[in-house]
Amino acid sequence: MRSADPLSILLLEDQGLVRAGMRALIQVCEPLAAIQECSSFDEAVERASNHHFDIAFLDIDLKTEKSGLDVLRHLRSHDEDTRVVMLSGRSEREVVMECIGAGASGFILKDMENDGVFRRALDTIFQGSIFLPANVIGRGAFSPTAASRPGSIEGLGLSGRSLEALYYLCQGLPNKTIARRMGIEEGTIRKDYVPKLFRAFKVLRRTELVVEVARRGLVIPRPPQEADRPH
Template sequence: MPLSVLLVDDEPLVRAGLRAILDAQPDIEVTGEAADGAAVLPLVRQLRPDVVAMDVRMPLMDGIEATRAVLAAFPEPPKILVVTTFENDEYVYEALRAGADGFLLKRAHPAEIVHAVRLVASGSSLLFPAALRRLAAEHGNPGARAALERAALTGRETDVLRLMARGLSNSEIAEHLVLGTETVKTHVSAVLAKLGARDRTQAVIAAYESGFVTPG
């Protein structure tokens, strides 16, 4: 079955453009649209999409609140891909902290948009490390360092977290550390559990906010 996508954006032209790009792929199908975050929850219940492409700035309910609502309502929620105009948008960072799986710029090339949907649907996070570093530097969290210290990561787990923060995939981390991919997956799972992070995105944010990994 093709990947199902729900488009959420208050601009009809943006939705139409994304629909044209995604529906042109044999393995992706846009199954619904919404013009505001307030309509997301009932549509997710009805359509059960694999991915929600979510604008962050909308008039009634923004993408941050809509993301929180979806993640709280479903034990196995859809993947949420934040779509934004500006990569340094504060709303983007808050959406990622709320649990979004990554973000995509509206000006991205069609091939990048298709790749982003496939990537988050597969369970990977889509981050732009340079942009995330800048955002984290501007939104430090004083309690993050103490939380990371309490997590008591092993030496190998700290290595894996640093490479995750650079945006490396499991296979790239495995190659870098000369480990098997399954071993890396085990370490990633341990890092997420110890940090209390829902996914890689939240773990990477914790790494930057704590100063464990520094911008640049």
């Protein structure tokens, strides 16, 4: 997640006071981040069409027909590789899983009881890990026991190109985009790397894989070529 350049961040939130508070907290965690704010679907899409963002924080529940989830779907349909974290006051598991299935790589509740919890969520995201609500990574997680070494990818039997594929999957990218970034055929991602990763984490779906990575607190190493990729 880290690079030599400051992070470019898109913040979509239709309530001005809430947006200002979120911006302030983001700047506490990432003082050098370049943050662009918007309050609607149309504004977010316009910003994304004119600028590449490393991370987008998208409020799901906008007071318009189009939601933050629609912005996420737009980004993925246009092959944008922006890492997307959803913001919501709702914590229902089906809502979180729908967002993950659409390509989100994080979900933060806006009604957390204090700023400290929200800051810890942001820290998790900026460290390159995945933050999900407790009701998703707790009792409903997909592995019966915790990882023997939380935060470590050792022992998974993954290295090299498999870890690259895992990194991109955790960013919510579709197979086509992952294949292009890795310089291989899309079929290789679908038939080789994805099944191998599912076996390693003992899951059956992408959504389950993302949840399991979040539950273990894993930070997947950034592929070397990402550090040199222009924004």
